[in-house]
Amino acid sequence: MDETLPQIYLIILLVLLGVAALAVIRQVFKTRKIESTLSKLEQKLQKERGSVQDYYELGSIYLDKKLFAQAVILFQKGLKAPDAEETNLAPVHNALGFAYFAQDQYDIAIRQYKEALKLEPDYVTALNNLGHVYERKQLTAQALEAYETAIKHEPKNDTAKRRAESLRKRLVPSS
Template structure:
């Protein structure tokens, strides 16, 4: 077999595989974006005309978070919390998302309050605990952050986020020799 003749075929095959993979991911992303935009359009249209459910406001707020439209997300999450259809148990993820929106705007004190509200409703809500720990870190409340990450690891010993952040904080506290 002639290696000189098969080398271009090998390169072309490899290029074809790479281009096919890239095309797959591009098409998948386009479909996902189109779906999100369709949901956004539908929800904005519906909620402009009539009152929605807590779930609809929460979903719209989540889309605004993805688009990094944080102040708009805050408005939707607040509407979700005021919706008459909201059950108390369902409000924990909304408070967590509201905290995340404030955190993204560097309003850490408000974010901390929202995460704590989520945890009042659902004390073992690991995502809210991780987010609370991160907000404490940003506020330089290191002992509170450490305690919060330890709570996460008590609930979920294999939680990678809490493990990494806790180790990093503990390294910062130990003076280097």
């Protein structure tokens, strides 16, 4: 019994180290893939005019890196890309709204979210984002309406359900 306990501890330690090593390796490969995509897109867009998808992908990477001002520029270029007429621009407007939101430019973010919803009225992510920006602006009724619309389109939307419930509690004073 005295000899098996250290062996069990050693096995557990090795398993934990193996799991940690796999997580690190996975993250390294994921980061390399993102950096490779970033490099390719930047080079491509320096040489030629890209597609909406090119600008959207690069802008999304910049959002992940929290380079919001640069992301705004890329999304705006995406909206003016040659293939913009035949491309669904709702995700680009939503991402642009998110970039403005991250810079505390709430009114411009609202405008972009509404533009995304004009193009795709059942775009649940844009509805959630619109609700969030309304919350930040302390426009509780509009936020609740946005979340309820999101729930109508996607009944299992946990984020919208949670936020709507919280807002309802704020709107209805307790007796």
